[in-house]
Amino acid sequence: MKIIDFRSDTITKPTEEMRKAMYLAEVGDDVYEEDPTVKKLEEIGANLVGKEDALFVPSGTMGNQLALLAHTERGQEIILEEKSHIFMFEVGGLAFISGLQSKTIKGHKGIMCASDIERAIRVNNIHFPQTGLICLENTHNMAGGVITPIELMRKVYEIGLNYKIPIHLDGARVFNAAVGLGVDVKEITKYSDSVMFCLSKGLCAPVGSLLAGDKKFIEKARKYRKMLGGGMRQAGIIAAAGIVALENMIDRLEEDHYNNRLLAEKLININGIQIDMDTVQTNILMIDIVNKNYNADTVISLLKENGIYVSKISDYKIRFVTHMYISKEDILYTAKIMKDILE
Numbered sequence: 001m002k003i004i005d006f007r008s009d010t011i012t013k014p015t016e017e018m019r020k021a022m023y024l025a026e027v028g029d030d031v032y033e034e035d036p037t038v039k040k041l042e043e044i045g046a047n048l049v050g051k052e053d054a055l056f057v058p059s060g061t062m063g064n065q066l067a068l069l070a071h072t073e074r075g076q077e078i079i080l081e082e083k084s085h086i087f088m089f090e091v092g093g094l095a096f097i098s099g100l101q102s103k104t105i106k107g108h109k110g111i112m113c114a115s116d117i118e119r120a121i122r123v124n125n126i127h128f129p130q131t132g133l134i135c136l137e138n139t140h141n142m143a144g145g146v147i148t149p150i151e152l153m154r155k156v157y158e159i160g161l162n163y164k165i166p167i168h169l170d171g172a173r174v175f176n177a178a179v180g181l182g183v184d185v186k187e188i189t190k191y192s193d194s195v196m197f198c199l200s201k202g203l204c205a206p207v208g209s210l211l212a213g214d215k216k217f218i219e220k221a222r223k224y225r226k227m228l229g230g231g232m233r234q235a236g237i238i239a240a241a242g243i244v245a246l247e248n249m250i251d252r253l254e255e256d257h258y259n260n261r262l263l264a265e266k267l268i269n270i271n272g273i274q275i276d277m278d279t280v281q282t283n284i285l286m287i288d289i290v291n292k293n294y295n296a297d298t299v300i301s302l303l304k305e306n307g308i309y310v311s312k313i314s315d316y317k318i319r320f321v322t323h324m325y326i327s328k329e330d331i332l333y334t335a336k337i338m339k340d341i342l343e
């Protein structure tokens, strides 16, 4: 049976071109900063997002955690959205690794209000921790791939400048945001001091993310990466796939967005499914099961019997993620199966 795997864009495997590039990659010891392919990837990544420097890291989680370590001091508080990846899914690393306390803000469809952020900044008082960092996530995973408006990013960046608080952008899928808005990614990343973006999600590289920022910040992050065991040696082998990801895989995200929208438009017509179409902006689709006879578990197992894999978000919520290995035919087949199940 053919498997149609909507669980995540992280399941994408490297393309033929990536495999060839990996085979041919020139390598060296990257801890000695002697791997030419890693250096090239870091340079391409930094230029793309308009930052001075970048650091290749094994995962998005490590990139985010290094950003927290490099921007903050122990005992500080950081502001972040209550369903953000850094708060929800990084194993409490912000407290455990960086010794930080979190001030979460409830966003509207994942997007925090600038005035809520400003209000959350601590005033100078002997009893209070100091606010050390503001984190944004664009696109927002748990909100369903929602794009943070550029105007909001600008406002938050200005708040950061006024209060001398850096802004870190969890841009795991920032290229989806750029493609979704039809802008150069720099139009987004210029409103953050640092940005982490993943090569191994919709861009199909097998491993790795980049953390970008100014030279001093990256120097600090490089040292912390070594401390956390993320100093990789002949990492050019995997960086080579990352270069292909950045050079050739960004524009095609448009296709994933098209397929995601098509899926939403098909599913919304099925009785027992609710979708907030406002959130259908990039490659993630959240659907609510509102048919009393079903819940996420039952729908997921019926889909699985038909070769369709999806993720459970809560008892009645399911997530679909489109990516390079999901075709328009897969979308039409999935919509048909969903209709058969629920109607």
Ligand SMILES: Cc1ncc(COP(=O)(O)O)c(C=O)c1O
Pocket (backbone or CB within 6 Å): 058, 059, 060, 061, 062, 064, 085, 086, 137, 139, 140, 141, 170, 172, 173, 198, 200, 209
């Ligand atoms: C928004 C966001 N940030 C960070 C990450 C972490 O990336 P990784 O799985 O490479 O650690 C993810 C992964 O899904 C994510 O969705």
